[in-house]
Amino acid sequence: MTPRTLAAAALGVALIVVMAFAAWTGLQRAAGTEFVPVAAYPGFRHLASGPGGASAGGAAMVGLDAAERPAAPAPGELCGLIWSAPGVPAEGPPEARDRIAVFSDANCPYCRRLDEIVVDLAADRPDLRLVHHEWPVLGEGSRLAARATLAAAAQGAAEPMRRRLLAARFVITPAYLAQTAASLGLDPDRLAQDMAGRRTDAALTATARAAETLGFLGTPVVVIGGTVATGAVSRATIDRLLAAEAARPDAPCR
Structure with a gap:
């Protein structure tokens, strides 16, 4: 190559890099996004201003029978807690590039609408990985509902149980769960046994550890790739964040 050819090639590469960065920046602006990074966990970040509509609850480690608070996870372990924890219901290909994790409480009214949105999105996107975390922060009824949904997964019915309990307009009791x-x-009988089982405990522990590590304050919470958004997130916002995550050079858990 002549010096002029080398210079032209270098200029072409530089233009490609600039265009890619501009596209990524444009996606961020299109989503109306300003982010706050999560300390000690590179690539994870919070949407600086959420859409509103969230139910505040208690501490992150609620819903657990274990008395001791586990240590903070390593970055690699955090990815496992969010995307592949045993006992946490999920659908779609595990190796999917586009991934959404929803943290919800059966007694959170905003969670009902978000559940409808992500279920419809998953139906439209069979290539999408969707993980459903039960994070009960609103009292004993929420804890029973969370355990029932996780236990129903052992009988292949996590989704219908979750949707039935999200639609309930009264206090959830053991009698209602049996019905x-x-x-x-x-x-x-099997549901009641599985509700108190170790697999259910482990799933709740994984969810609570992820929630505490990432500083969740209420439900619903959606994690899209490495971006955390709290509150009533719209389908349009989810679509924009999926596109923005796909373009990120530093997205975690890939």
Whole structure:
């Protein structure tokens, strides 16, 4: 190559880099995004101003029978807690590039709408990985509902149980859970046993550790790639954040 050819090639590469950065920046602006990085966890960040509409609850480590608070996870372990924790219901290909994790409480009214949005999105996007975290922050009824949904997963009915309990407009009780299990064709005795089982404990612990590590304050919370958004996130915002995450050079957990 002549010096002039080398210079032209270098200029072409530089233009490609500039255009890629401009596209990535444009996606961020299009989403109306300003981010706050999560200390000690490179690539994770919070949407600086959420959409509003969130139910505040208690401490992150609620819903657990264990008395001791576990240590903060390493960055690699945090990815596992969010995307592949045993017992946490998920759908879509595990190796998917585009991933959404939803943290919800059965008694959170905003969670009902977000659940509808992400279920419809998953139906439109079979290539999407969708993880459903039960994070009960609104009292004993929420804790029972979370355990029931996780236990229903053992009988292949996590989604119908979750949707039934999200739609409930009254205090969730053991009697109502037994009735609901029977109406869904589940074994109520097995459900009660699995609700108190180690796998359910482990799933709740994984969810609570992820929530505490990332500083969640209420429900719903959606994690899109490495971006955390709290509150009533719209389908349009989710689509924009998915695009922005796909263009990130520093997205975690890939």
